[in-house]
Amino acid sequence: xxxxxxxxxxxxxxxxxxxxxxxxxxxxxxxxxxxxxxxxxxxxxxxxxxxxxxxxxxxxxxxxxxxxxxxxxxxxxxxxxxxxxxxxxxxxxxxxxxxxxxxxxx
Amino acid sequence: xxxxxxxxxxxxxxxxxxxxxxxxxxxxxxxxxxxxxxxxxxxxxxxxxxxxxxxxxxxxxxxxxxxxxxxxxxxxxxxxxxxxxxxxxxxxxxxxxxxxxxxxxxxxxxxxxxxxxxxx
Numbered sequence: 290x291x292x293x294x295x296x297x298x299x300x301x302x303x304x305x306x307x308x309x310x311x312x313x314x315x316x317x318x319x320x321x322x323x324x325x326x327x328x329x330x331x332x333x334x335x336x337x338x339x340x341x342x343x344x345x346x347x348x349x350x351x352x353x354x355x356x357x358x359x360x361x362x363x364x365x366x367x368x369x370x371x372x373x374x375x376x377x378x379x380x381x382x383x384x385x386x387x388x389x390x391x392x393x394x395x
Numbered sequence: 396x397x398x399x400x401x402x403x404x405x406x407x408x409x410x411x412x413x414x415x416x417x418x419x420x421x422x423x424x425x426x427x428x429x430x431x432x433x434x435x436x437x438x439x440x441x442x443x444x445x446x447x448x449x450x451x452x453x454x455x456x457x458x459x460x461x462x463x464x465x466x467x468x469x470x471x472x473x474x475x476x477x478x479x480x481x482x483x484x485x486x487x488x489x490x491x492x493x494x495x496x497x498x499x500x501x502x503x504x505x506x507x508x509x510x511x512x513x514x515x
Contacts, residue, residue: 290458323501332491332508333442338501376442380500384457387442 291315291379293388300393308364310391312377317357321381324353324362327374327390336375337362367393397422399492399506409515413482417475417492417506424468424475425450428497431468431475436508437488445477447495482513 292315302308312322320340325333335344337353340360350365364371372395377388403415417431424431430447437443446456448466456464465478475492490511494504 321500323499325502332493332505333502334505335499335501335503338499338503342499344499344501344503378442378444378502383444383455384446384459385444387444389441 290384291318291382291386293377293379293386295375295377295388295391297391298389300391301395302367302393303395304367304369306367308367308371308393310362310375310393312355312360312362312388314358314360314379314381318379318381320356321379322353322355322360323378323380324351325376325378326371327376333376364393397494397504399494399504401490401492401506401509403509403511405510406512406514407482407486409483409513410481413477413479413486413511413513415477415490415492415509415511417477419473419475423470424473425470430454430495430497431466432493432495432502433466433475433477434491434493434502435486435488436491439485440488443488445479445490448475484513484515487511487513 294313322340324337327333341353352363374390398420400418407413432447433445448454463480467476489508491508492506493502496503
């Protein structure tokens with residue numbers, strides 16, 4: 290299985306801050322990577338696919354980059370509704386593994 | 396607007412079979428190019444991809460669960476089903492049904508999830 294790691298595991302931030310989350314794959318996955326946001330008691334929702342393509346309806350303050358083994362999710366100006374847990378998921382090979390998550394809180 | 400809704404027992408006895416159903420509303424399981432997927436989430440293992448199934452019967456399973464899991468798509472009922480045999484406490488989790496868009500190669504729609512506990 291491809292192992293996905295994320296850093297940091299948690300980050301404390303304020304409204305308006307720029308937040309960067311890193312996701313690393315144990316082997317190259319090209320750009321077969323998606324990012325999700327999960328709020329308490331809710332299912333994850335898709336933010337970004339193909340490493341850098343914003344899903345329909347996702348605010349432009351979210352951005353993704355990277356290829357191969359190293360990827361980044363950036364929130365350019367954190368909004369109150371962005372406090373959540375963020376997960377990456379690789380689709381290069383099965384099983385389609387997830388990262389452990391990064392919690393963004395105050 | 397397409398929605399997914401999981402249903403099934405919230406409590407299953409150890410060694411028995413866990414059976415869940417995902418009902419698709421506002422759309423058809425037979426429409427579009429989608430893999431129908433099950434994921435689970437537990438405190439100990441985080442998000443775990445269980446497997447996926449296409450309408451044609453083409454699918455993939457997590458090797459760690461391969462011997463125990465079956466995913467099926469029922470076009471007559473517009474449902475996706477999950478069966479997990481011989482459950483243990485380690486199978487206690489929130490189970491999600493999700494749709495993987497072939498075009499996006501990502502899970503673009505999720506159900507709300509169903510909490511399942513395995514009792515001894």
